[in-house]
Amino acid sequence: QVQLVESGGGLVQAGGSLRLSCAASGRAFSWYGMGWFRQAPGKEREFVATITWSGRNTYYADSVKGRFTISRDNAKNTVYLQMNSLKPEDTAVYYCAFPRVRFSETVYSAASDYDYWGQGTQVTVSS
Numbered sequence: 269q270v271q272l273v274e275s276g277g278g279l280v281q282a283g284g285s286l287r288l289s290c291a292a293s294g295r296a297f298s299w300y301g302m303g304w305f306r307q308a309p310g311k312e313r314e315f316v317a318t319i320t321w322s323g324r325n326t327y328y329a330d331s332v333k334g335r336f337t338i339s340r341d342n343a344k345n346t347v348y349l350q351m352n353s354l355k356p357e358d359t360a361v362y363y364c365a366f367p368r369v370r371f372s373e374t375v376y377s378a379a380s381d382y383d384y385w386g387q388g389t390q391v392t393v394s395s
Contacts, residue, residue: 270294270384272364277389280354284393288349290364290386299370302340302347303382306360306391315377316362317349327375332358354393361388 276288290302303318317328317338326338337350347364365382376382 270366272366272384272386274362274364274386274389277362277391279392279394282354282356282393282395284354285350285352286354286391288351288362288364288389288391290347290349292345292347292364292366295366295384296370297345298342301367301372301376302338303365303367303376304338304347304349304362305365305379305382306358306362307388308357308360311360313363313379315379318367318375318377319347320373320375321371322373325373325375327377329377351391354391356393356395359391359393361390363388 271293273291301320304316305313306316307313319326319338335353340347364386366384367376368383
């Protein structure tokens with residue numbers, strides 16, 4: 269079955285960096301784009317970043333643009349989220365997800381566009 273396993277979360281001071289990883293199995297990873305979302309306590313899940321199947325196109329939420337970078341390594345079936353200049357408002361559980369559509373250069377930012385999700389990894393940024 270399809271599995272997505274996030275790792276790399278933790279506690280960091282404001283201004284610090286973390287790199288999240290998401291290892292995928294059970295689906296042809298290189299055929300699909302990937303997305304990162306996050307959910308803070310008491311808030312809706314929100315889009316963070318996405319990368320297309322080719323890796324040629326990326327798209328970011330305005331709140332993270334210029335600070336976060338999404339990338340992928342098809343040889344390792346892994347997508348990454350490099351997070352720099354972290355702020356306390358970045359505190360959330362971060363999830364990776366597979367989009368429903370394969371071989372697409374469309375960037376998907378709605379949670380409904382994704383059909384498989386990981387269990388999440390906690391990121392806490394202290395002020």
